Amino acid sequence: xRSRVSAWPCAALGRFLLWxxxxxxxxxxxxxxxxxSAPLELRFDAAEFAVGDTAHxxxxxxxxQALPDEWAQNHRDLDGIAxxxxxxxxxEQPAQSLVLYVSRVAVTAEFRLNGSVLNPEVxxxxxxxxxxxxxxxxxxxxxxxxxxxxxxxxxLMVRVQGDPVTGGSLSALRIGxxxxxxxxxxxxxxxxxxxxxxxFVLLGTTFVIALGVWWRVRSPIHGHFVLAMGLWTTLLxxxxxxxxxxxxxxxxxxxAVLLIGFRWALLGLCWRFSRxxxxxxxxxxxxxxxxxxxxxxxxxxxxxRLDLLAWxxxxxxxxxxxxxxxxxxxxxxxxxxxxxxxxGAEVIWFSGTLQxxxxxxxxxxxxxxxxxxxxxxxxxxxxxxxxLHRLTSELNQAKLGxxxxxxxxxxxxxxxxxxxxxxQLITALRLARLPEASAGAVARNIEDALQxxxxxxxxxxxxxxxxxxxxxxxxxxxxxxxxxxxxxxxxHVQAVPDLSGxxxxxxxxxxxxxxxxxxxxxxxxxxxxxxxxxxSRGKALxxxxxxxxxxxxxxxxxxxxxxLTGMQQRAARLGGSVSVLVREAGGTVVSLTVPPxxxxxxxxxxA
Amino acid sequence: MSSESAPPITVMVVEDDAAxxxxxxxxxxxxxxxxxxxxxxxxxxxxxxxxDGPGRDGARPDVAIVDLGLPDGxxxxxxxxxxxxxGRTGVLVATVFGDEAHVVRAIESGARGYMLKDSPIAEFAxxxxxxxxxxxxxxxxxxxxxxxxxVPPPAAALPVPVPQGPACQPLxxxxxxxxxxxxxxxxxxxxxxxxxxxxHTVGTHIKHIYDKLAVNNRVQAVNRARATxxxx
Numbered sequence: 001x002r003s004r005v006s007a008w009p010c011a012a013l014g015r016f017l018l019w020x021x022x023x024x025x026x027x028x029x030x031x032x033x034x035x036x037s038a039p040l041e042l043r044f045d046a047a048e049f050a051v052g053d054t055a056h057x058x059x060x061x062x063x064x065q066a067l068p069d070e071w072a073q074n075h076r077d078l079d080g081i082a083x084x085x086x087x088x089x090x091x092e093q094p095a096q097s098l099v100l101y102v103s104r105v106a107v108t109a110e111f112r113l114n115g116s117v118l119n120p121e122v123x124x125x126x127x128x129x130x131x132x133x134x135x136x137x138x139x140x141x142x143x144x145x146x147x148x149x150x151x152x153x154x155x156l157m158v159r160v161q162g163d164p165v166t167g168g169s170l171s172a173l174r175i176g177x178x179x180x181x182x183x184x185x186x187x188x189x190x191x192x193x194x195x196x197x198x199x200f201v202l203l204g205t206t207f208v209i210a211l212g213v214w215w216r217v218r219s220p221i222h223g224h225f226v227l228a229m230g231l232w233t234t235l236l237x238x239x240x241x242x243x244x245x246x247x248x249x250x251x252x253x254x255x256a257v258l259l260i261g262f263r264w265a266l267l268g269l270c271w272r273f274s275r276x277x278x279x280x281x282x283x284x285x286x287x288x289x290x291x292x293x294x295x296x297x298x299x300x301x302x303x304x305r306l307d308l309l310a311w312x313x314x315x316x317x318x319x320x321x322x323x324x325x326x327x328x329x330x331x332x333x334x335x336x337x338x339x340x341x342x343x344g345a346e347v348i349w350f351s352g353t354l355q356x357x358x359x360x361x362x363x364x365x366x367x368x369x370x371x372x373x374x375x376x377x378x379x380x381x382x383x384x385x386x387x388l389h390r391l392t393s394e395l396n397q398a399k400l401g402x403x404x405x406x407x408x409x410x411x412x413x414x415x416x417x418x419x420x421x422x423x424q425l426i427t428a429l430r431l432a433r434l435p436e437a438s439a440g441a442v443a444r445n446i447e448d449a450l451q452x453x454x455x456x457x458x459x460x461x462x463x464x465x466x467x468x469x470x471x472x473x474x475x476x477x478x479x480x481x482x483x484x485x486x487x488x489x490x491x492h493v494q495a496v497p498d499l500s501g502x503x504x505x506x507x508x509x510x511x512x513x514x515x516x517x518x519x520x521x522x523x524x525x526x527x528x529x530x531x532x533x534x535x536s537r538g539k540a541l542x543x544x545x546x547x548x549x550x551x552x553x554x555x556x557x558x559x560x561x562x563x564l565t566g567m568q569q570r571a572a573r574l575g576g577s578v579s580v581l582v583r584e585a586g587g588t589v590v591s592l593t594v595p596p597x598x599x600x601x602x603x604x605x606x607a
Numbered sequence: 608m609s610s611e612s613a614p615p616i617t618v619m620v621v622e623d624d625a626a627x628x629x630x631x632x633x634x635x636x637x638x639x640x641x642x643x644x645x646x647x648x649x650x651x652x653x654x655x656x657x658x659d660g661p662g663r664d665g666a667r668p669d670v671a672i673v674d675l676g677l678p679d680g681x682x683x684x685x686x687x688x689x690x691x692x693x694g695r696t697g698v699l700v701a702t703v704f705g706d707e708a709h710v711v712r713a714i715e716s717g718a719r720g721y722m723l724k725d726s727p728i729a730e731f732a733x734x735x736x737x738x739x740x741x742x743x744x745x746x747x748x749x750x751x752x753x754x755x756x757x758v759p760p761p762a763a764a765l766p767v768p769v770p771q772g773p774a775c776q777p778l779x780x781x782x783x784x785x786x787x788x789x790x791x792x793x794x795x796x797x798x799x800x801x802x803x804x805x806x807h808t809v810g811t812h813i814k815h816i817y818d819k820l821a822v823n824n825r826v827q828a829v830n831r832a833r834a835t836x837x838x839x
Binding site for chain 1: 704705706707708723725726727729730733746747748750751755789790791792793794797
């Protein structure tokens, strides 16, 4: 049952992809049949064609040309302006206005019916000047007022400017009532104008949100996602400029560089979001697209022929195909919805380009629609879904990590309490239960426990890795008792080495050693003068506690990690050492040395 | 230090733990020069003392020892009430640990320091005398906290600049020097020696720091209230 449930989305998705593939093949084939012609519908699948870089149609040189006409296929060396002309007879003027629908024209075209210019706003690109109107992805819909037609001979003239790199193109020309042509127009207008507009808005929004996330998270995969979304948004923005205020050369350079960068980022992102076993893939991607980007930049820098830039785009196309294969292979192995969705979306994305290439090569008809650039929408949606999926799992991970840290800190505090005050309280309890219990001894052990608890609490308040306020607090609490006992304490603070990475745990270790040394001087050494010096020995932290008492009893070993052995064990755990010097003239010096870095390293070690 | 003829220092004790209350009362009674002004075990009974008890004529104790965790509310409320309008009562917070979280909260409400609940009687008397004379015991940890409060970290380290109202009084160089030394564990006497000042002058500086903190706290409270729309 369980496996059925998890297999369902895959099966459904598989069926969906199958239908989609069928639709891609069958629908254009069905549409290619000429529609039943309405009374006033004209369709021209051929025109007279002549080359002429003039503002007016050439007088001669006309020859017959089938439509659609792709320059890349039929007029390879044509680089400039060409004219198309169709002539037709009408018995009478049409009763209503009609529409001229042209599904595809590249790059700029002016339409004239009986000498009247139908789209006077169109601007052609002057040699070396700023780009004129870019009409490649805009199906043309021009209203023809009934008065423009003549009873008898009519002439429809199209002046087309091609592009030296991508060539020119003109599809079949259709004239008819708006209601008859609307569906055909929508079928091109929606994927080429509406869907990219929606995609642009979605991309821009995603880019801004992802940028915000990246600003906080700063992980490479988030940066990669932001880069891909940003480049994609920029590309689509360029797509919407009907008249970009640049020269053709600049536009070509920008588009080539942007396109290579975008493909590099997006295909890399596909790889990152997949768990494909083809580990060589990123290397191939980086070499191929890094190489083509370098090649493109070199061509631009050395001013080579710009039409060669198209060759720099070729590796990107091949890598898209390779990515589709890689993702399909991965999906076949993993059979998860993520894998199928990503592979399917990448195949759809590539199919748009494939369709375009096949159209230009006259293998398939250009009607009724072209899926590029709407073909990117599924890939975008899948990438966003995978991104969100990843983001939520990262947040869950972070939460788990936080819980683990809290748990570790609790364990540490528990350990600290067990280590010091717990043992002291048990000693106090044992002492109190003895028949000959001495109130003083019990009180002293409880006092020790309380002191230790205060050290634990102080160490938790460690801020900015500052040990001095904690040591100072220890003294501040001790001072009244010293005053009571008539003991003088000299407190010297010298330059303290850098204690970066100091943790509460290591601060507590230092505090406990100092506390124990002072307790010893107060209780056992019968000292009257104490000197505490906080400073450095070389790069190490050094704390010396000096008294003028009767000395230290090295053999004394008491509970709760106290006594000399206890101090030495604590110092060893800090990565430092404690030495005790008993002076012949009287007095003891307890010296604690902790080398730099060892207090930070302690934090990394498991408790 | 107090002469026999001077009037005794009056002390109010607000503590909910019966044994601890007894201990404070005993210490107050045993210390010459200190007189018990009133004893309360809750916020309500403390307020009753101030309005209907010995304080009904506006009289106030010289020193109040206040526990923060009272059964009917937070002791900082009482500290606020005692210290506002330039109240002359010096407040000490009674605490088990003297930990930063408790003490800083109390000091920001107007307290003049803390007293550990296990303080011996001599320390108890010393703290009360110090506060009644207008001084303020200042622990290194609190000093280091105050330094951070008054001296914000370098602007570069902050994502947004700290809003510094014109009424916010910064520390003087001398005051910052004193706080720095105390944060390193030096006593008032040692600070005085190092800075070639009299201990009394250092004490006065510390008192000024506390006053500035109180003023700044009031400014912040007003700013907060203004930001939340409580006052125009």
